[in-house]
Amino acid sequence: MSEEKKSLNFIEQIIEEDLTNGMKNEALRFRFPPEPNGYLHIGHTKAIGISFGLGEKYNAPVNLRFDDTNPAKEEQEYVDAIKKDVAWLGYKWENECYSSDYFQQLYDWAIQLIKDGKAYVDSQTSEAMAEQKGTPTEPGVASPFRDRTVEENLELFTKMKEGEFEEGSHVLRAKIDMASPNMLLRDPIMYRILKKAHHRTGTDWVIYPMYDWTHGESDYIEQISHSLCSLEFKPHRDLYNWFRDNVYTYSKSEYPLMPKQREFSRLNLSYTIMSKRKLLKLVEEGVVSGWDDPRMPTISGLRRRGYTPAAIRNFIETVGVSKRENVIDVALLEFKIREDLNKNANRVMGVLNPVKLVITNYPEDKEEILIAENNPELEDAGSREIPFSRELYIEREDFKEEANRKYFRLALGKEVRLKNAYIIKGESCVKDAEGNITEIHCTYDPLSKSGSGTEESKRKVKGTLHWVSIKHAVEAEVRIYDRLFLDEAPDSHKDKDFMEFLNPDSLQVIKAFVEPSLVAAKVADRFQFQRLGYFNVDTDSTENALVFNKIVGLRDTWAKVNK
Numbered sequence: 161m162s163e164e165k166k167s168l169n170f171i172e173q174i175i176e177e178d179l180t181n182g183m184k185n186e187a188l189r190f191r192f193p194p195e196p197n198g199y200l201h202i203g204h205t206k207a208i209g210i211s212f213g214l215g216e217k218y219n220a221p222v223n224l225r226f227d228d229t230n231p232a233k234e235e236q237e238y239v240d241a242i243k244k245d246v247a248w249l250g251y252k253w254e255n256e257c258y259s260s261d262y263f264q265q266l267y268d269w270a271i272q273l274i275k276d277g278k279a280y281v282d283s284q285t286s287e288a289m290a291e292q293k294g295t296p297t298e299p300g301v302a303s304p305f306r307d308r309t310v311e312e313n314l315e316l317f318t319k320m321k322e323g324e325f326e327e328g329s330h331v332l333r334a335k336i337d338m339a340s341p342n343m344l345l346r347d348p349i350m351y352r353i354l355k356k357a358h359h360r361t362g363t364d365w366v367i368y369p370m371y372d373w374t375h376g377e378s379d380y381i382e383q384i385s386h387s388l389c390s391l392e393f394k395p396h397r398d399l400y401n402w403f404r405d406n407v408y409t410y411s412k413s414e415y416p417l418m419p420k421q422r423e424f425s426r427l428n429l430s431y432t433i434m435s436k437r438k439l440l441k442l443v444e445e446g447v448v449s450g451w452d453d454p455r456m457p458t459i460s461g462l463r464r465r466g467y468t469p470a471a472i473r474n475f476i477e478t479v480g481v482s483k484r485e486n487v488i489d490v491a492l493l494e495f496k497i498r499e500d501l502n503k504n505a506n507r508v509m510g511v512l513n514p515v516k517l518v519i520t521n522y523p524e525d526k527e528e529i530l531i532a533e534n535n536p537e538l539e540d541a542g543s544r545e546i547p548f549s550r551e552l553y554i555e556r557e558d559f560k561e562e563a564n565r566k567y568f569r570l571a572l573g574k575e576v577r578l579k580n581a582y583i584i585k586g587e588s589c590v591k592d593a594e595g596n597i598t599e600i601h602c603t604y605d606p607l608s609k610s611g612s613g614t615e616e617s618k619r620k621v622k623g624t625l626h627w628v629s630i631k632h633a634v635e636a637e638v639r640i641y642d643r644l645f646l647d648e649a650p651d652s653h654k655d656k657d658f659m660e661f662l663n664p665d666s667l668q669v670i671k672a673f674v675e676p677s678l679v680a681a682k683v684a685d686r687f688q689f690q691r692l693g694y695f696n697v698d699t700d701s702t703e704n705a706l707v708f709n710k711i712v713g714l715r716d717t718w719a720k721v722n723k
Contacts (some may be wrong), residue, residue: 169481171210174422175218175386187417188220188385192253193375194248196359197236198436199451199458200245202472202493206427210388211243211478212251221254221383228260229374231358238579239359245459249469259369260360266369266377267321270332270350274313279350280306281316282333285630289331291675292338299339300346306335320353323366327353334373336402344399344531348372374627376400377407379419386625387419390426390486391485397421422659427479428487431643432457433651438658442482442491447662448644455644455666465641466686466696466711468504471497493713501686501694501711506534506541509579509626510674510689510708512638514553516630518586521603527631531611532580544677547632553673554627559600561589568623570602576623579690583608583621626690633673636706641666641697678706686711 168176179185190211192203194200199209215222224246228234246253274277281287282305288539294300308316320330332351340346350373355366376399379387387400400421408418426434433439442448451458454465462472475496527549535541554570563571570576572586582604607616638700647653649662678687686696693713701707 164362166378170421170483171214171388171424171481172217174420174637175214176670178385178420178421180372183385185218185220187383188214188218189223189254189383190214190220190385190386190388191223191225191257191379191382193225193227193378193386195230195371196235196242197230197235197242198238198440199460201434201436201459202429202432202457202462203427203434205249205459205472206424206479207250207390208246208249208305209253209473210424210481212246212253214386214388215254220385221480222251223255223384224253225257225259225378225382227371227375227378228258228358229368229371230362231354231356231368234359236359241460245463248459248463249472253384257378257382258360260358261372262374262381262574263361263365263369265268265381266374267367269377269410270317270369270373272410273334273350274317275310275405276406277310278335279313279332280308280335281313281320281330282306282347283316285509286328289349293343294338296341296343296503299406300339300343301348303333303494306347319353320351323355325353327355329353333368334403336399342395342398344372344395345402347706348399370394372399373403376403376419376421378720379421380404380407380411380415383417384414384419385417387421389421389423391423391701392426392484393421393424397423423483425482425485427476428485429457429493430487430490430648431645431650432490433645433658435651438651441659442480442644447659452699454639454641458661463603463684464699465709466694467497468500468686474500489588490643491716493566494716497712498694498714501688503537504535505537505686505694506544507532507690508675508678508687509546509628510638510678510692510695511553511555511626511628511633512640512672512689512692514673515556515559515597515628516585516599516600517552517554518599519550519552519582519604520587520601524550527629535637546580546675546677547629549629549631551630552578552627552629553633554600554625556597558625559586559589559597561597570600570623574623575621576625577621578604578606579624579626579721580610581627582610583616583619588606626692628673628675630673632676634679634706636669636672636678636708638672638695638708638710640670642666642668650687672708673708674706674708681706688714 192211282303292301331349333347336345338346351367354368452460452464475493530546531543558569560571570586575585577583583605584602588601589597607614612680643663644666646663650661651658683697694711695708698707698709
């Protein structure tokens with residue numbers, strides 16, 4: 161096998177073999193088929209990346225198809241959100257499709273299956289049908305309605321469509337094999353009665369096709385060459401093929417290509433819930449502010465948090481395509497956003513837990529403008545002006561009255577450098593009645609200004625602190641996010657509800673002070689707050705009230721805390 165062949169993932173190898181065996185490149189077509197019953201989450205990005213990535217690799221079209229067969233759970237809001245998310249990730253779809261576009265064709269094919277004795281109307285309760293299904297080791301029992309005549313089935317199915325029956329009174333089942341070792345082939349349901357308005361078709365239909373019937377035939381209608389899905393659908397492949405093969409006999413002249421289903425492992429992420437049903441519960445019970453809460457693993461939540469499309473795409477590429485399920489450490493995702501923002505985010509200064517610092521030998525009425533690089537990683541990032549004055553804010557944890565040799569921040573009698581400014585020395589501090597430090601007094605070396613070229617400016621001290629000038633500081637709300645769950649696999653415990661593992665400290669809202677250049681920051685702008693981490697401007701931010709979200713710290717502190 162050539163080195164190039166070895167480097168291909170197993171899906172690419174399948175495609176290459178198909179091309180070698182006569183499939184034309186122009187016959188390649190892929191799709192991403194979400195159900196619009198919730199917002200997309202980080203787990204979906206793998207499926208998105210695989211299908212759209214193949215489209216880019218082979219210059220083949222990719223459809224965005226909404227599998228909208230359940231009007232009870234699907235909404236236009238979710239359709240709009242999915243389109244926004246896929247576009248934000250940087251992918252372009254060839255056609256925007258809906259399974260509901262094919263309802264009439266699916267119905268016509270169902271009629272044909274009834275005529276061929278391959279489908280029948282069952283009038284039992286769902287409980288009775290479930291009992292007759294059998295077990296993986298015991299065959300199922302045939303429905304007493306399995307041998308209804310073609311004429312009776314056609315009449316009943318027509319009346320189902322016309323709304324003459326109540327929900328739950330009848331279903332249409334495929335007649336396959338009640339003794340099949342694959343229980344999905346034991347006469348699966350194709351249609352059920354649902355008297356609910358559909359977000360696209362309104363009240364035109366009162367019977368709706370089931371997922372397995374709809375999904376594969378939608379692939380067939382769209383002439384998808386390779387139907388790619390996650391591993392939980394592997395048992396469905398036999399049913400996919402049964403439906404496909406039977407419909408092919410009716411429509412091969414119009415739809416000559418037979419799609420091929422292949423499965424890959426899902427993306428499972430530590431400390432994360434991937435179930436849309438469970439994510440909806442978090443929203444409905446007010447645990448989070450909405451689907452786009454920055455603690456949510458939804459793409460909209462990650463976008464609001466400050467993640468970039470490039471970081472997410474790099475994450476998916478690193479995870480790769482495999483056939484075996486595994487859990488990816490969320491630290492890898494965090495590493496990818498750090499890697500991206502380290503290269504692309506401008507550096508600024510903000511103080512999250514401020515204490516007042518007074519430079520006692522700095523003239524009271526003096527102000528000066530210092531110049532700071534925006535991003536040393538980028539040649540053309542430019543610089544900005546930062547005002548400096550006698551009174552500053554520094555981080556409270558950056559000062560101790562007494563400190564050992566390993567403490568390299570400000571202490572009484574010790575020197576540190578203020579970033580882009582001067583070397584200062586701790587002299588004294590002021591405390592309130594409870595013993596809390598309210599003010600720190602220091603002196604500065606006027607010859608030590610950064611970049612001034614003096615010998616004093618080149619003097620090395622072990623600590624460097626960030627700061628903001630009190631007179632010029634801009635107040636901002638900063639939202640500090642932690643992981644939403646304390647357990648690595650919150651939904652894997654059979655004896656406990658995943659809600660029991662919620663992190664009570666997943667959100668902390670504080671008042672902070674930032675440098676005045678940030679007044680011009682716009683929603684979604686991302687910055688590195690020097691020494692603190694990466695932050696972005698939240699959608700709640702206004703011209704008069706800045707709001708920042710902490711995206712991620714400068715390094716992984718979670719691992720240390722949870723050893």
